[in-house]
Amino acid sequence: MYIDLLPVFDKEGERIELGFSFRPDDECFATPVSVTGSIENRTGIVRISATAKFDYAAACARCNKPLLRHATVPVRHILVPELTEEDDSDEYIVVEDRKLDVDALVSEDVYLAIPYRLLCKPDCKGLCSICGADLNEGPCSCEKPTDPRWDALKDLLN
Numbered sequence: 001m002y003i004d005l006l007p008v009f010d011k012e013g014e015r016i017e018l019g020f021s022f023r024p025d026d027e028c029f030a031t032p033v034s035v036t037g038s039i040e041n042r043t044g045i046v047r048i049s050a051t052a053k054f055d056y057a058a059a060c061a062r063c064n065k066p067l068l069r070h071a072t073v074p075v076r077h078i079l080v081p082e083l084t085e086e087d088d089s090d091e092y093i094v095v096e097d098r099k100l101d102v103d104a105l106v107s108e109d110v111y112l113a114i115p116y117r118l119l120c121k122p123d124c125k126g127l128c129s130i131c132g133a134d135l136n137e138g139p140c141s142c143e144k145p146t147d148p149r150w151d152a153l154k155d156l157l158n
């Protein structure tokens with residue numbers, strides 16, 4: 001969705017309320033991303049200040065269990081019609097032709113907020129590397145490979 005920011009760039013105090021949702025083109029999103037907030041010109045500086053909420057699906061990095069998580073992501077940037085040298089920072093977003101592709105802007109923040117590696121719980125025991133059993137449900141009957149250092153110790157004790 002494109003928002004025409006010409007009136008906001010032109011006039012101090014001008015404000016656009018945001019309340020919309022969109023579905024990013026990625027199957028990890030279990031719900032649309034819903035965005036609320038505003039774009040406002042305060043003392044000549046135009047800011048977007050919004051919150052994006054959505055649910056996403058992932059799998060535990062250790063046991064592969066499907067997970068569904070809720071995320072609330074702040075979207076805060078300063079919007080400028082063009083960059084001057086002082087503005088050269090990640091915080092600034094250049095809005096070409098005064099038209100903001102707000103879905104694209106929110107998507108960037110949303111993708112950065114999704115963790116690359118998720119665990120179903122911090123102490124997930126994962127799967128047995130031999131039989132594939134879920135070790136969170138109890139030990140499996142596989143022989144654990146023995147550490148040769150223990151064998152040496154056993155020989156000493158015998």
Ligand SMILES: [Zn+2]
Pocket residue numbers: 060061062063064065119120121124125126
């Ligand atoms: Zn797990």
Ligand SMILES: [Zn+2]
Pocket residue numbers: 128129130131132133140141142
């Ligand atoms: Zn096993």
